[in-house]
Amino acid sequence: MPARATAAIPHPTHAAHSATAWDEALIRRYDTSGPRYTSYPTALAFHDQFTADDFTQALERSNQHQRPLSLYVHVPFCRKICFYCACNKIATKNTGLAEPYLSRLDREMVLTARHLDTQRPVQQLHWGGGTPTFLSLAQMSDLVDRLDARFGLSMAPERDYAIEIDPREADVFTLRHLQSLGFNRLSLGVQDLNPQVQKAINRIQPRVLTETLMEEAHRLGFRSLNLDLIYGLPFQTEKSFADTLSQVIELNPARLSVFNYAHMPSRFAPQRRINEQDLPSADEKLAILHTTIEMLTSAGYIHIGMDHFARPDDSLAIAQRNGSLQRNFQGYSSHAQCDLIGLGVSAISRVDDVYAQNPTSLAHFEAALDQGRLATVKGLRLNQDDLIRRDVIERLMCDMQIDLAAIGQRWEINATDYFSAVLEQLRAAEQDGLLVRDGLSLTATPTGRLLIRHLAMAFDAHLPSQSAQRYSKIM
Template sequence: MLTADTLFRPDLLDKYSAHGPRYTSYPTALQFTEPFDAGHYRRAASAGSGDLSLYFHIPFCDTVCFYCGCNKVATKNRAHARPYLDRLKRELSMQAALFDTTRPVSQLHWGGGTPTFLSHDEMAELMAATRDQFNLLPDDQAENSIEVDPREASARTIRLLRDAGFNRLSLGVQDFDPRVQHAINRIQPREMTETVLDAARDSGFKSVSVDLIYGLPHQSVESFSRTLDAIVELAPDRLSVFGYAHMPSIFKMQRQMDEAALPSPAVRLAILERVIETLTRAGYVYIGMDHFALPGDELAFAQTAGTLQRNFQGYSTRADCDLIGFGASSIGKVGDVYAQNARDLAGYAAAIESGQLAITRGVRLTADDRLRRDVITRLMCGAELRFDTIEKAHGVDFVATFADELERLKPLADDGLVAIGGDAIRILPAGRMLVRNVAMIFDRYLGQQSPQRYSRTI
């Protein structure tokens, strides 16, 4: 098992800390162009086969968390949900017309915003409409997940979600410290989170994940240690521990926080070290980047089996599916096409009301994009990249094609992040936390935009 001793090298983490993509897609969304010919998407949809994955973006939040960089609409007016739900149902019908709907849906995810902003009846209505249009697999064959804000969900809500077909739950927590919660405008006592987590277990959810964030105002090693200890007691199946990305020039709401109260880079690094120590000591398996899972969780099994995947929700256990995005700002990945809906509610509404797909930008992958996506995905998801696997899939000579990249990897090899052999690249334990830096070597677009648009790799 990977431990803090093998994963955490402060000298290397400091040396390689840089701005870079998280590679939930390649090319990343910064390469999406406007306008985008939706005909590419329609042709890819009609030609596809295999499983489908559905993503629904519910953008509404009752209150805004100051750190948040998601596409959201803060409002207390629940009446906004009704017209948005009606448009989602119309979009469901339009998208279903493009696909062979006998294809099984093995993965479904509701994100936001706060999906539970919808009323109980509205959530049941949306899931029923989805079942009417697409072939959702039975509970024991599908991964149906939803992001839940414990401030917005009662035990009754959790039971309703389970009855509707959800079997995985992701809970936003971030930090239990009251001073931190006040600074980020997210008041959420531990008891509130524990009530939802207990309800999920009582209702038969297969897996519960918790999100934490380090690098927020007023956090210290000691304060975050208390949050970690509380989380270990609650024992969620999965954990995502994200480093806060302070980008107030892009996310204006972040200006509401006192920048002087943010922990220094040294303190952030010390908090990260404590995260790794605490979670690995508690028996969690380090999956990659900022993800951890208990040994019995499917994510840990997928890592061991070499079937780990990467998509817009992070690490996944499912094979590469065609992903259909619904709602404002959602992104689909169908065949060799990425396509994103209008980010603003007005643009999304205008398109749907006119009977058109809401796609406003995207990219059609070239052969080089597909090759590099495969390389980057395998690096992000596994400890070894075999050259012959890439060569068979893409008809290239790996060493000749990536001669420049292999040369630029040598300093990382000298520092013990990777081992470069004649037939493979292996990510060494010290490189696991810096895998984004390794993947960035193979990204041909990185020099074409400001690196400040990305979060830091550590």
């Protein structure tokens, strides 16, 4: 068994992390729909007038700054569909489908790398999906070889090379192979350990599968393990999820992501297989969240923000303490100031001052690359206001506080005038105890940390023109 969590390493804001102020009426009043701010502006602001040429120009501009690179590779294949899933995926047992996809990925790498100074270090690598472990061991090796040939991968100790793993189709040999390829961080999908819940979401996964992989990963010396859980799934109760959490705490992962299930069957077809009557009520979901925060903070985890928890000695918690935490399309990241290159169907890049997204259709993705061009179908070049507000929202989401005076100095603006409407809009949240204002310094209270998306929304200049129905509930 992995060792239990040690006592929390003290740091100055630990009380703010562990204290739980729980005003249910207030939380419910502010529990509206809103963005998760994995980017600002959000993907709803992307438009199809943004072309592959715009993206290649951004790649070339980015060489002037010499920022390190972060590579995200989307592997869309899954052997079975989990009914809750809202990811871009293709359900198939035919592993032969991966070969032509890997070939297209290589073409995309070649087309991208020709515009980049590939001496820039690749500090981060993340394989997501779908299920990256759908690939055979040989295919994984091939993909790493291609990435290394096109971009130059690193074996530096501080690299952050992560892969999402389905414990139902990985074993100790998989982990040993991934380690040999240079991966040093794993994210294991668990969602819930309750058999009734697992059956309802079409994901039967006994605890022993997860436990065996975690023991081997610890033995092999993987630097950080993350477990994904979801609350709000069918048949979950406060008591049943507390039982799952107790077992997870025993497993002692370095990080936990506890996502709020957003039931949106009109947008995500697999969710239509979930019976809405089996979902926990809004009251039960809040109780589950409350218990989750209480149990994890009592076990020594830091509530990073939103749905992320980490042990005090994990790089996420350390990055938050030193102000270098970043938020991107994979959630929170400890490596700030990287240009993110997204590879594969549906992948999004964040390079220089643009976002660029590939098509969500595999056929459209393949067709573009077969014609010898990048598959960019939409994106956005940020203007000065977007860049300023992105800075504010990202720091607020990562640090749970924002110094607008420092923002003013950084961007050479009069912050008092620039954000006067925002500060007026936040007055109600301040009066309700979600934030404390000291001049131009705003700090989220423990309750405000739970509702940080709401506070960030005040700075979002694009939000008034977007439909709230496209976003999930905050909690």
